Amino acid sequence: MVAAQHRISSGSDFTRALKHGARVTTRDLIVHVARPGTFPVDLTSMDLSGGPGPRDDVATSGGPRLGLIVSKAVGNAVTRHRVARRLRAAFREVTVLIPAETLVVVRARPSADGPNSVTLAGQLRSALEHRRVRALLTESQPVARPAETVVP
Structure with a gap:
C-alpha cells in the first residue's frame, strides 16, 4: 500500500502531470x-485560506507521488481494484x-488485467527508465559544478 500522503488526490495535480x-x-x-519545476504555476489557484492550491496534508517531499487512472474499460470493479x-x-x-517530489500518473489500458504483477512492474520500470523520463528528471535537478581551482 502506498501511504496516503504519497498519493495524488487533487485534480489539479493529475492535470499538471497529464x-x-x-x-x-x-x-x-x-x-x-x-x-x-517543469510546469507553469497558476498563481490564481493558490489560496491561503484553504481553497485550491498547495495542500498542507499532502507530502511535498520525502518521495514521489502516485496517481492511478483505471477506467471501466479495464473491467468490472473487482478487476479494476486488482489492477490498482x-x-x-x-x-x-x-x-x-x-x-522525491515527482508526480507519476499511471493510466491502465484495457489490456492491463491480463499480465501478472511481475509483468506490470517490469513495464512500469521500463517506462521510468525511458529516455524521455530520464531527460525530464535530470533537467529539473540542479547541476553540480566542479569547484574552480585558482592557479597561482
Whole structure:
C-alpha cells in the first residue's frame, strides 16, 4: 500500500502531470511523469485560506507521488481494484528510480488485467527508465559544478 500522503488526490495535480509531464506508453500502461519545476504555476489557484492550491496534508517531499487512472474499460470493479493493487505494488518496487517530489500518473489500458504483477512492474520500470523520463528528471535537478581551482 502506498501511504496516503504519497498519493495524488487533487485534480489539479493529475492535470499538471497529464498536460506537462513526459508520457511513455507500454503495452498495458501509459505513464506520465512530471517534476514540480517543469510546469507553469497558476498563481490564481493558490489560496491561503484553504481553497485550491498547495495542500498542507499532502507530502511535498520525502518521495514521489502516485496517481492511478483505471477506467471501466479495464473491467468490472473487482478487476479494476486488482489492477490498482498490482500497480501500487509495482510502484513501491520502483520508487528508488524516481526523485522525491515527482508526480507519476499511471493510466491502465484495457489490456492491463491480463499480465501478472511481475509483468506490470517490469513495464512500469521500463517506462521510468525511458529516455524521455530520464531527460525530464535530470533537467529539473540542479547541476553540480566542479569547484574552480585558482592557479597561482
